[in-house]
Amino acid sequence: xxxxxxxxxxxxxxxxxxxxxxxxxxxxxxxxxxxxxxxxxxxxxxxxxxxxxxxxxxxxxxxxxxxxxxxxxxxxxxxxxxxxxxxxxxxxxxxxxxxxxxxxxxxxxxxxxxxxxxxxxxxxxxxxxxxxxxxxxxxxxxxxxxxxxxxxxxxxxxxxxxxxxxxxxxxxxxxxxxxxxxxxxxxxxxxxxxxxxxxxxxxxxxxxxxxxxxxxxxxxxxxxxxxxxxxxxxxxxxxxxxxxxxxxxxxxxxxxxxxxxxxxxxxxxxxxxxxxxxxxxxxxxxxxxxxxxxxxxxxxxxxxxxxxxxxxxxxxxxxxxxxxxxxxxxxxxxxxxxxxxxxxxxxxxxxxxxxxxxxxxx
Numbered sequence: 001x002x003x004x005x006x007x008x009x010x011x012x013x014x015x016x017x018x019x020x021x022x023x024x025x026x027x028x029x030x031x032x033x034x035x036x037x038x039x040x041x042x043x044x045x046x047x048x049x050x051x052x053x054x055x056x057x058x059x060x061x062x063x064x065x066x067x068x069x070x071x072x073x074x075x076x077x078x079x080x081x082x083x084x085x086x087x088x089x090x091x092x093x094x095x096x097x098x099x100x101x102x103x104x105x106x107x108x109x110x111x112x113x114x115x116x117x118x119x120x121x122x123x124x125x126x127x128x129x130x131x132x133x134x135x136x137x138x139x140x141x142x143x144x145x146x147x148x149x150x151x152x153x154x155x156x157x158x159x160x161x162x163x164x165x166x167x168x169x170x171x172x173x174x175x176x177x178x179x180x181x182x183x184x185x186x187x188x189x190x191x192x193x194x195x196x197x198x199x200x201x202x203x204x205x206x207x208x209x210x211x212x213x214x215x216x217x218x219x220x221x222x223x224x225x226x227x228x229x230x231x232x233x234x235x236x237x238x239x240x241x242x243x244x245x246x247x248x249x250x251x252x253x254x255x256x257x258x259x260x261x262x263x264x265x266x267x268x269x270x271x272x273x274x275x276x277x278x279x280x281x282x283x284x285x286x287x288x289x290x291x292x293x294x295x296x297x298x299x300x301x302x303x304x305x306x307x308x309x310x311x312x313x314x315x316x317x318x319x320x321x322x323x324x325x326x327x328x329x330x331x332x333x334x335x336x337x338x339x340x341x342x343x344x345x346x347x348x349x350x351x352x353x354x355x356x357x358x359x360x361x362x
Contacts, residue, residue: 004149006119008351012196014248015355016305019082021110021141022073023347025066026088028057028106028340032130036165039181040128040207040238045292054103056092057339061290064336069347072310072332079304084351086110086137095133099161102129107137108340110349112239114138115191117221118357120151125158125216127188127208132160145351155216158186172235180237182210189213192239192346194227197246199359200267201227204244206237228265234258234294241345242296247274247327248306249360255296267361274325277317282335291338300343304330310344 007019031037033053038046076083091104105128113134115122121142123135135142135154146152158164163185172179182188189209194217195202201221203214218227232243234257243258253274254261261273279298282288291297298315301322311318313331322329334343 006145006149006151008116008119008121008145008150010116010196010350010353011118011198011355011357012353012360013246013350014303014306015353017081017303017350017353019084019350019352020076021084021086021138021349021351022069022076023106023108023110023340024086024088024137025057025062025069025106025108025340027090027092027104028062028108029091029103029130030055030057031105031128032102034102034129035169036127036181036207037130039169039171040236041292045290048289049292054092057106061336061339065334065340068333068336072334072344072347075310075330075332081304082352084141087140089137097132097160099159100129102132104133105130106340107134108337109192109342109346110138111241111346112190112192112341114349115194115217116349116351117196117225119149120153121145122191122217122220123152123154124191125155125186125188125213126190127158127160127164127182129160132157153220155189155213155220156187158188161185164188174235178231178233178235178237180205180210181207184210184212187213187216189217190239192241195240195244195246197249197360198357199225200361201225202230202240202244202246202265203227204230204232204237204240206232206239208238226267228267230259230265231263232258233260236294239342239346241342242294242299245299245301245345247301247303247309247325251325253299253301255299257296270361272325274321277321280315280317282314287336287338292341293338293343297338297343300345302344302348312343 169181193209298318302310319329
């Protein structure tokens with residue numbers, strides 16, 4: 001038998017993109033109520049979510065986001081990038097474990113539940129109960145990648161009992177140290193709390209990623225990789241890609257509100273730290289209310305090849321900044337994806353980038 005050549009191969013956030021999974025909005029359901037969900041949302045979104053938990057998203061929200069998503073997919077395909085999609089799923093169906101039951105959420109953000117390291121896809125142990133089976137819509141793809149030579153791993157499934165969550169948790173007020181709702185009861189982490197730069201990964205501990213989860217991944221990857229922790233000043237920390245995002249070798253985009261540049265890991269001293277501009281304001285009041293994300297989605301960009309960067313058309317300050325930094329912005333619309341959890345980086349999972357495993361730091 002000839003050796004299989006894995007269709008999965010991605011080592012960083014910037015090598016030329018060849019194949020990508022793009023999320024799907026079919027069957028999207030407002031997350032079931034749970035303290036860990038509320039802790040990760042802006043206050044106005046948390047109040048709305050508590051009222052509407054378990055119901056389908058309104059059609060008008062899905063239709064606006066779907067139009068933008070379709071155009072984004074068309075742009076990727078026009079550039080010769082292979083686009084694959086998860087299976088449609090009814091996320092309103094209730095499921096149960098021995099300790100609790102929940103409805104689902106949606107398949108909009110494949111970046112959250114799967115981490116690609118080289119030729120391996122790792123299913124992550126997520127802390128939101130409504131996302132317990134988040135990777136099931138991707139199983140058709142995962143089995144196909146595995147049959148063709150990819151490695152496929154799943155981190156230990158968490159129990160998600162009350163012991164994982166701080167009782168009487170409250171978000172830190174301005175000036176107070178950041179609090180996180182997850183304890184160290186068991187390993188949990190979202191893949192979107194990690195970004196990759198070859199043999200080095202960067203992670204933010206958050207309301208869905210604890211240090212036990214980070215240590216599980218560190219041991220799993222072994223001595224060939226290093227994981228560096230970055231402390232975020234965000235009072236509702238969740239997912240690194242609106243805080244810290246490498247764009248090319250030697251260039252990293254950072255959020256000036258969440259990151260103290262002087263306290264970045266020492267390995268980044270030789271890199272250019274690109275400070276993100278203030279996001280352009282969102283005038284649409286309904287979009288501000290229904291967004292599940294903070295204002296810094298202007299940072300949630302997708303690098304196509306270390307030079308071209310897909311960015312939100314609305315955020316003109318970011319488009320101009322990318323040009324100043326030597327990149328070619330590819331303006332697209334995905335503003336109405338925010339009620340489903342993100343923008344271009346969140347909505348995608350790069351399966352294959354043309355490049356090799358390298359070390360970009362001493």
